[in-house]
Amino acid sequence: MTGIDLSVNICGVEWKNPIATASGTYSYFESSRYYKPDRLGCITTKGVSINPWNGNPGPRIAETYGGMLNSIGLENPGIDAYLSPSGELRMLKKAGATVMANIAGHTVREYCEAAEKIASSEADMIELNISCPNVECGGLVFGRDPKAAGDLTKEVKRHCPGKPLVVKLSPNVTDITTVALSVQEAGADAVSMINTLLGMRIDTMAGKPVLAKGSGGLSGPAIHPVAVYMVYECAKILDIPIIAMGGVSKADDALEFFYAGAKAVAVGTAAIVDPEAPVKILAELEKKIIDRREGK
Amino acid sequence: MSGMREKYRIVENDWVAHGIFETVVSAPQIAEKARPGQFLNVYIPDGPMLLPRPFSVSDVRGSNISIIYKVKGGGTALLSELAEGCEVEALGPLGTGFFDYPGSLTDLGRDHFADRKVTVFLIGGGLGIPPLLYAARAIKAARHGRAQIVAFLGYPGDPWYTKQLLNHVDKVFSASDMPGRADISGTVIDAMDAKARGYLGDRETANAPALICGPEAMMSAAAQWCAGHGLKSRVSLEARLGCGYGVCRGCSRVFKSPEGGEGPYMDYSGTKRTVKKVCVHGPVFWGDEIIWKKP
Numbered sequence: 001m002t003g004i005d006l007s008v009n010i011c012g013v014e015w016k017n018p019i020a021t022a023s024g025t026y027s028y029f030e031s032s033r034y035y036k037p038d039r040l041g042c043i044t045t046k047g048v049s050i051n052p053w054n055g056n057p058g059p060r061i062a063e064t065y066g067g068m069l070n071s072i073g074l075e076n077p078g079i080d081a082y083l084s085p086s087g088e089l090r091m092l093k094k095a096g097a098t099v100m101a102n103i104a105g106h107t108v109r110e111y112c113e114a115a116e117k118i119a120s121s122e123a124d125m126i127e128l129n130i131s132c133p134n135v136e137c138g139g140l141v142f143g144r145d146p147k148a149a150g151d152l153t154k155e156v157k158r159h160c161p162g163k164p165l166v167v168k169l170s171p172n173v174t175d176i177t178t179v180a181l182s183v184q185e186a187g188a189d190a191v192s193m194i195n196t197l198l199g200m201r202i203d204t205m206a207g208k209p210v211l212a213k214g215s216g217g218l219s220g221p222a223i224h225p226v227a228v229y230m231v232y233e234c235a236k237i238l239d240i241p242i243i244a245m246g247g248v249s250k251a252d253d254a255l256e257f258f259y260a261g262a263k264a265v266a267v268g269t270a271a272i273v274d275p276e277a278p279v280k281i282l283a284e285l286e287k288k289i290i291d292r293r294e295g296k
Numbered sequence: 297m298s299g300m301r302e303k304y305r306i307v308e309n310d311w312v313a314h315g316i317f318e319t320v321v322s323a324p325q326i327a328e329k330a331r332p333g334q335f336l337n338v339y340i341p342d343g344p345m346l347l348p349r350p351f352s353v354s355d356v357r358g359s360n361i362s363i364i365y366k367v368k369g370g371g372t373a374l375l376s377e378l379a380e381g382c383e384v385e386a387l388g389p390l391g392t393g394f395f396d397y398p399g400s401l402t403d404l405g406r407d408h409f410a411d412r413k414v415t416v417f418l419i420g421g422g423l424g425i426p427p428l429l430y431a432a433r434a435i436k437a438a439r440h441g442r443a444q445i446v447a448f449l450g451y452p453g454d455p456w457y458t459k460q461l462l463n464h465v466d467k468v469f470s471a472s473d474m475p476g477r478a479d480i481s482g483t484v485i486d487a488m489d490a491k492a493r494g495y496l497g498d499r500e501t502a503n504a505p506a507l508i509c510g511p512e513a514m515m516s517a518a519a520q521w522c523a524g525h526g527l528k529s530r531v532s533l534e535a536r537l538g539c540g541y542g543v544c545r546g547c548s549r550v551f552k553s554p555e556g557g558e559g560p561y562m563d564y565s566g567t568k569r570t571v572k573k574v575c576v577h578g579p580v581f582w583g584d585e586i587i588w589k590k591p
């Protein structure tokens with residue numbers, strides 16, 4: 001511990017530092033074997049839906065140059081398991097973590113029901129995933145259309161008035177700023193960006209896609225410049241804070257996001273590759289900031 | 297806290313058979329903890345190849361740990377070319393192994409019949425064979441003379457690694473699809489049909505699960521052979537992994553589960569199902585919980 005104060009306030013919730021986990025790349029029971037969750041500013045949990053989802057058939061993972069594709073398809077045990085006394089949320093709160101609960105749905109109604117349940121839980125904030133490229137209906141259907149995204153945000157906000165609502169944006173759009181503005185107008189308290197980019201790899205021996213589903217979502221260092229640009233463009237026009245993600249694997253990647261206008265940063269794929277990545281990046285960031293202050 | 301992702305020094309990097317290599321790293325922290333059937337995440341020292349390559353622990357010798365692998369793509373090719381003295385990063389040991397349940401063959405504290413003599417079948421195919429060696433050594437170490445180990449090994453082509461195995465098991469039957477290359481011409485199942493029955497008369501065999509590791513089609517046939525002969529089995533599954541330690545759900549697979557569990561699975565026959573992660577709940581599972589993929 002270096003003793004410097006890196007705390008940030010994200011729409012009313014105090015984060016002890018600006019580093020979070022990205023949804024789908026953290027699991028309390030497994031990640032806690034490597035670091036305690038209260039060391040980070042916030043833990044974003046895997047997307048949960050009203051009913052359990054099975055996800056897509058395998059293979060669901062493919063490596064790409066400097067990145068990876070996934071087509072998990074939001075496999076999750078359902079919101080009741082998540083909220084149960086032995087569920088992930090209770091465990092995280094017991095461990096002193098700040099928690100952002102990521103929710104998913106197929107329909108407006110499913111999203112609203114999920115938001116309502118989280119609203120009366122211990123979670124500190126809600127992240128609305130309208131950008132998953134891996135589910136047939138829901139997800140991107142909302143994230144791609146500024147009007148649909150705004151309407152959904154407004155509806156969901158009505159069901160969780162007391163909790164900060166963060167809307168997670170998709171990069172798979174012509175102009176991300178129009179979606180960002182639309183959800184801000186509809187009452188989003190913050191946005192997080194970016195979710196994965198649609199992509200595909202083909203096995204040239206078999207002549208067919210590597211992923212069983214065909215396409216998947218691209219993440220990791222390969223997408224970092226795309227994310228930095230999108231954060232930069234959105235920061236120019238938004239009044240609400242931006243939580244940035246996409247390819248952060250070292251402190252300098254996080255700094256790029258801060259200079260682009262983000263208030264906090266989440267680490268995803270880097271944690272798949274090294275369980276300790278979020279805390280390593282945080283330590284490196286603290287050191288960089290101290291070194292700069294001391295003019296090194 | 298688990299072992300972290302760390303750098304380890306390569307102490308040996310040897311050719312084993314056509315396209316197959318053994319890499320030995322000095323990794324006291326891993327060697328101390330690794331149990332048979334567990335695996336390591338190995339990170340290829342090449343920036344853009346981000347994802348870990350999972351390899352089963354094929355042996356532990358002192359503070360050294362050995363993996364044996366086939367060169368498949370870019371990652372294994374690069375690994376096989378690293379010189380002794382180079383460093384590679386690894387995370388582990390990971391996963392649930394052959395004996396990671398109470399009262400297993402090596403858990404004599406819980407085994408009320410620790411004194412009995414057991415016969416254990418090892419059934420391996422191709423690259424699934426080396427991890428069985430470490431399992432055999434563990435059984436012998438725990439039970440001393442009170443275990444007879446019989447290995448049935450299937451190869452596409454010439455057998456390899458049988459000599460190393462013979463140091464730790466009592467009998468090896470090899471099978472090859474190339475006539476005249478091995479003890480039996482045909483599959484590992486042909487070898488079991490021909491030779492295993494002789495050992496089944498031994499009543500204690502029934503209490504000792506067979507250990508199975510190899511390609512899925514071979515494992516499916518072997519597990520069904522065992523079930524048909526009243527034998528339980530422990531099977532090491534393979535899957536495309538992302539993280540290898542349980543956070544990404546890249547490796548999930550649906551299993552039979554009498555108690556039910558995670559997920560909405562209920563099939564028409566009323567058998568309950570559940571989702572498990574191959575990387576943490578496995579890679580070794582009970583043969584009778586696996587829903588085999590259609591070839």
Ligand SMILES: Cc1cc2nc3c(=O)[nH]c(=O)nc-3n(C[C@H](O)[C@H](O)[C@H](O)COP(=O)(O)OP(=O)(O)OC[C@H]3O[C@@H](n4cnc5c(N)ncnc54)[C@H](O)[C@@H]3O)c2cc1C
Binds near residue numbers: 364534
């Ligand atoms: C638990 C477990 C234990 C394993 N143990 C062994 C072993 O002891 N010996 C051995 O030879 N092989 C083993 N494998 C398979 C081994 O991991 C792959 O052959 C290896 O990752 C291929 O890497 P590559 O870079 O050469 O291939 P590429 O095709 O270039 O790899 C690209 C990506 O696909 C993944 N991948 C490719 N093939 C496989 C595969 N068959 N299974 C899982 N991931 C794959 C790689 O990890 C990488 O992320 C094991 C796999 C698992 C899941």
Ligand SMILES: Cc1cc2nc3c(=O)[nH]c(=O)nc-3n(C[C@H](O)[C@H](O)[C@H](O)COP(=O)(O)O)c2cc1C
Binds near residue numbers: 168218545
């Ligand atoms: C395996 C995997 C699972 C993911 N699951 C979710 C999810 O459930 N909900 C969500 O909003 N985003 C999910 N994401 C997207 C990430 O949270 C993140 O937005 C994206 O991966 C970009 O960041 P990165 O490059 O640091 O990984 C997932 C990403 C990966 C790689």
Ligand code: FES
Binds near residue numbers: 537539540573
């Ligand atoms: S490989 Fe990531 S959960 Fe199993």
